[in-house]
Amino acid sequence: MNTVFRGADLYTVDTDFTVIQSGDLYVANGKISALGRHLNVPAGTKEVEAKGMVITPGLIDIHTHVGIWAEVTEDVNDANEYSEPFTPLMEATDGIHLDHFSFQDAVRGGVTTVQTGAGSANPIGGIWSILKTAGATLEERLFIKRSGLKGALGENPKNVFGQTYRKKPFTRMAVASIIRNGFLKALPYRHLSKEELSVDLQELWPFIEVLNGSMPLRLHCHRADDIATALRIANEFGVKLHLEHATEGYMMIDAIKKAGVAVTLGPFMMSASKYELRNSTPKSPALMDEAGIPFAIMTDHPFTPIQYLSVCAAEAVKYGLSSENALASITRTAAELAGISNRVGSLEVGKDADLAVWTGHPFATKTKLCATYINGSCAYHSNPQ
Numbered sequence: 001m002n003t004v005f006r007g008a009d010l011y012t013v014d015t016d017f018t019v020i021q022s023g024d025l026y027v028a029n030g031k032i033s034a035l036g037r038h039l040n041v042p043a044g045t046k047e048v049e050a051k052g053m054v055i056t057p058g059l060i061d062i063h064t065h066v067g068i069w070a071e072v073t074e075d076v077n078d079a080n081e082y083s084e085p086f087t088p089l090m091e092a093t094d095g096i097h098l099d100h101f102s103f104q105d106a107v108r109g110g111v112t113t114v115q116t117g118a119g120s121a122n123p124i125g126g127i128w129s130i131l132k133t134a135g136a137t138l139e140e141r142l143f144i145k146r147s148g149l150k151g152a153l154g155e156n157p158k159n160v161f162g163q164t165y166r167k168k169p170f171t172r173m174a175v176a177s178i179i180r181n182g183f184l185k186a187l188p189y190r191h192l193s194k195e196e197l198s199v200d201l202q203e204l205w206p207f208i209e210v211l212n213g214s215m216p217l218r219l220h221c222h223r224a225d226d227i228a229t230a231l232r233i234a235n236e237f238g239v240k241l242h243l244e245h246a247t248e249g250y251m252m253i254d255a256i257k258k259a260g261v262a263v264t265l266g267p268f269m270m271s272a273s274k275y276e277l278r279n280s281t282p283k284s285p286a287l288m289d290e291a292g293i294p295f296a297i298m299t300d301h302p303f304t305p306i307q308y309l310s311v312c313a314a315e316a317v318k319y320g321l322s323s324e325n326a327l328a329s330i331t332r333t334a335a336e337l338a339g340i341s342n343r344v345g346s347l348e349v350g351k352d353a354d355l356a357v358w359t360g361h362p363f364a365t366k367t368k369l370c371a372t373y374i375n376g377s378c379a380y381h382s383n384p385q
Contacts, residue, residue, distance in 0.1 A: 002028040003376060005039045007051035008357070012347040013332045019322045025055060029354040030064035033346035035347060053370060054361055056327065057117070057346050058354030060334040061309050063244055064262045065114045066133070067096040067103055067260035080121035085161050085169060088176055088206040090126025092117030093145055098138060102306060107372045108134040109307030109382040110356030113143065113344055114336075115350050120152035120220040121160040123169060123178040127206060128218060132354070133169025133373075134379035146298055147204045148242065151179050153229055155276050176229050179219075182207045183237045184233070216240040222247040222276040231259050242337070247280050250287040262337045263295045264287065265329075267304040268310055285329065286320030296334035314363035324364055 004027070004269040010020040024034065024039040029221075040184040049241055065079045078095040081087045096116065107112060118125030128148045136143035156181065162170035169175045186207035189197060194205050210217050217239050219230040223244055227249055234241035243249060249256055256263065267281045288295045297313050299306050313326040325333075334347025343352050353376035372380040 001046050002026070002033075002042070002044075003046045003048060004039060004322055005048045005053075005055060005355075005357070007049065007343045008055045009051045010035055010347055011054060011061050011327065013324075013328055014056055014346045014348055015332075017188070017328075025347065025355075027373075027376040028352055031378070032347060032349055032351050032353050034349060050357065052359075053346070054358045054367075055357050056110070056330040056358065056362060057344065058372065059110045059309050059330045060113040060296075060338070060340075060345060060358050060376065061106075061111055061301070061306060061330065062115040062130070062296050062334050062338045063266070064114045064116050064301040064306060065119055065173065066114045066301050067100045067108060068092060068116055069096065069102070069119070071218045071300050075167070077119070079117070079119040080160070081118070082121060082165070085122050085124055086124050086158060086168075086182070086203075087118075087122055088124050088149065088182060088203050090118055091146075092127060092129040093138060093142070096131070096138060098131070098141075102301060103133050104380075105301075105305060105307045107374075109305075109309055110362070110369050111306055111309055111359070111370050112354040112356070112372060112374050112379070113172075113299075113338075113340070114306070115338060116148055116211040117148075118150045120150075120156040123151055123153075123175045124182055125150045125152065127215075130340060132374055134374045134377075143343070144338070146206075146209065146215050147338065148216045148218040149210050150218050150220070150244075153226040154220070154222055156220065156273050158384045172226070172229070176233065180233055183211065183233075183239075184189050184279070186211060187237075188366050195375060207274065210239050211237060212239060216242045218242045218244050220244045224248040224251045226276075227252045231255060231261070235259070236259070239349045246284075247277060249277075250284045252280070253287065253291045253293070257291055257293055263293060264298045264337070266312055269302045269315055270303050281319070282315045285326070287318040289321055294333060295329060296336060296337050304343045310362045314317070317363055323361075324362065 010023040021197040024033040117128030130143040186204040243263040332345040335341040355373040357371040
């Protein structure tokens with residue numbers, strides 16, 4: 001059924017940050033069909049009274065482990081393959097549990113799209129995917145099945161394999177060498193298709209994809225020296241890099257900007273559970289913004305629960321980020337960095353009707369989420385009828 005929302009303040013999060021006060025939003029066939037005031041819509045359209053409400057694009061979190069971090073504790077989960085440090089053929093789609101409660105938490109927080117997949121135990125952990133947080137099947141939900149090759153620098157792979165399992169990598173040098181070796185082995189075969197690779201070379205295919213630009217390298221890095229290593233590896237092989245966490249990225253502003261890479265920042269609303277997080281600060285988004293570095297804010301669910309994505313962005317506002325750019329960092333900019341802005345991230349005609357309906361501005365303390373819509377269908381309502 002087609003729907004029109006009447007009388008809401010529409011935060012479009014388009015490039016002009018347009019706000020249509022007391023506006024109408026018309027949804028037809030799962031897409032945004034019109035925005036404006038006093039819209040004329042076809043007879044039979046369902047009308048939703050939204051006077052006094054705020055409608056934003058559905059929120060987007062591009063660094064999570066939603067649906068794949070299947071248990072509460074870190075030791076028992078489907079996101080980290082602890083058997084060996086180099087697992088490039090692990091694919092998020094083979095581990096996502098669609099009925100996991102984290103998807104329900106997501107829609108309760110207005111989050112309509114997530115990127116999810118392997119954690120950071122492995123120097124090379126596997127392939128991430130981008131999907132919507134509601135829908136009947138995985139195929140129906142998927143945006144991008146292969147959205148990046150996930151790797152990790154720093155303490156996590158050292159502690160998991162060196163300290164716990166007493167095998168390589170014990171050091172940061174070894175972690176970097178494992179990542180680098182994947183690319184070195186793949187270089188002679190980058191002209192081949194997947195079908196042309198022999199069985200024993202299949203694990204090089206993700207590296208070939210990154211080398212040929214069909215997906216980015218996504219590296220977990222907290223400390224400034226790990227960020228420098230990530231930039232160095234990307235430069236050596238000429239690959240697209242996305243810095244994940246970049247906790248001390250504000251100490252590396254010039255290098256990050258010169259490299260032209262994007263960052264996903266967070267989570268910065270948790271305790272310093274390891275030494276390399278001691279310099280975490282919610283000031284980082286404002287500093288990145290001031291430098292003109294594109295970034296998204298993330299939860300790293302389950303480390304900050306997915307339903308608090310809007311709270312993470314609001315925290316950045318307290319420390320100097322404009323509310324407009326904070327909202328963009330969890331909608332339009334996140335979509336741009338994920339390569340899905342042609343469909344989601346802003347309220348514009350032709351885009352998917354992924355919406356979050358709020359009682360007020362999403363960053364206001366007393367604001368509550370009223371409803372979440374995905375493809376024009378209600379995925380969550382605070383007062384189900």
